[in-house]
Amino acid sequence: MTDTTDPVPLAQALIRCRSVTPADDGALDAMEAALRPLGFTCTRLRFNEVDNLFARRGTEGPHLCYAGHTDVVPPGDEAAWADSPFAAVIRSGMLYGRGACDMKGGIAAFVAGLTDYLDANPSHPGSLSLLITGDEEGPSVDGTRRVLEWMAQNGHTPDMCVVGEPTSKAVLGDTIKIGRRGSMNAWITVRGKQGHSAYPQLADNPVHRLTRVLHALTSTPLDQGSEWFEASTLQVTGIQVDNSATNVIPAEARAFLNIRFNDKHNSAALTAHLEAVLAEHAPDHEMRVQVSGESFLTEPGPFVEALRRAVERSTGVTPKLDTGGGTSDARFITHYCPVAELGAVGATLHQRDECAPVAELRALAGVYRAVIEECLR
Known part of the structure; x- marks a missing residue:
């Protein structure tokens, strides 16, 4: 050697x-x-x-x-x-x-x-x-x-x-x-009722519900950081509505989220937070969560x-x-x-x-x- x-x-x-x-x-x-x-x-x-x-x-x-x-x-x-x-x-x-x-x-x-x-x-x-x-x-x-x-x-x-x-x-x-930081992804589907855009009272627009959900999730920071970590972040990484017609209120709308979180949170508590916001603004929904790590x-x-x-x-x-x-x-x-x-x-x-x-x-x-x-x- x-x-x-x-x-x-x-x-x-x-x-x-x-x-x-x-x-x-x-x-x-x-x-x-x-x-x-x-x-x-x-x-x-x-x-x-x-x-x-x-x-x-x-x-x-x-x-x-x-x-x-x-x-x-x-x-x-x-x-x-x-x-x-x-x-x-x-x-x-x-x-x-x-x-x-x-x-x-x-x-x-x-x-x-x-x-x-x-x-x-x-x-x-x-x-x-x-x-x-x-x-x-x-x-x-x-x-x-x-x-x-x-x-x-x-x-x-x-x-x-x-x-x-x-x-x-x-x-x-x-x-x-x-x-x-921990990392988790969420796939959210909000369901509504399809209808003609000229008669919105006969439909339930899931896009409107979803935008209220996303506004609630993004308008208030998760935290201000901790001793060793920067502030946690929630990012909307995608929005999808399968609707090619301009005069149709769709039946479903989807969003994709990524959360990078510090030691003030864990994935279970953040999942519960997402569910609470969805329950308030979009009761008819599905959510799938994948946790990369705490x-x-x-x-x-x-x-x-x-x-x-x-x-x-x-x-x-x-x-x-x-x-x-x-x-x-x-x-x-x-x-x-x-x-x-x-x-x-x-x-x-x-x-x-x-x-x-x-x-x-x-x-x-x-x-x-x-x-x-x-x-x-």
Whole structure:
């Protein structure tokens, strides 16, 4: 081993796997090939059509787990990319390819930092593990959540977990995410009575009822935020009325909502709120709700402080603790152990010509080595 392991070759190998959710295309094989020589016991876990990997070195505590995903979103029009999205081309100091930013580059950086740590600490205290899923960008049903259940059943529940999502905003290490807002969707159908628009007294316009519902839901904020979270938001993401005639009052009207909520709410209470407003303005209705995840928070404490020290040691940057953005697999991990997210700058995730600076990936490897050192003291 060298003093500094370069994460770029592994990042390129992973990017060259066309692992668009839920395909694997050899990405987990590449991970196993990197981890087995380091003394990790690797277990492949397939749930339905999703491949996952759990790898662990050591049996004692403290147990630090790194969680990430090798699946990626579709590249879109591949001909519009400057290079093939799966070619892993390096140009002008940038590594290009789908997953370079989110998050194959981050996974490779962790393995590089891990390699350097083990080179210097072959008899390290505690345990190290990696939970790598192929189902983060998809439905998130047969990935991290199922692996965590297996880990709990087999004595592998970690004491703390770092999720390697690209959380930095402007410079590497400027942000550590210690929580996320919850997310839920609602599909609402309001029924009325169809009729001629010239005789509205003989009909019951569901569009009018629905607009009163939406006005009631959007005119008053859900809250003003909390200590660690910004204000919750309710967004109307769609309205649909299947009516091609201009002189007909329709029988039904539909709306679609997305709610991002902080720790002042849970999905059950918000569902009850929606039902109460509907009952008042549109008694004849149906509603379907899907919850992507509840809000969660890892309170600042020894684990979060260890991550902060690691970033400051490695980069000189003092990270901000943050809970913004969408959801991540940390929403599942929080039920098992303290979890926080720390990764690269997410400037091009899910974009055409997604890329990551080679120098940043190498610096991130140093951050992750410091994280291990701080957490396994």
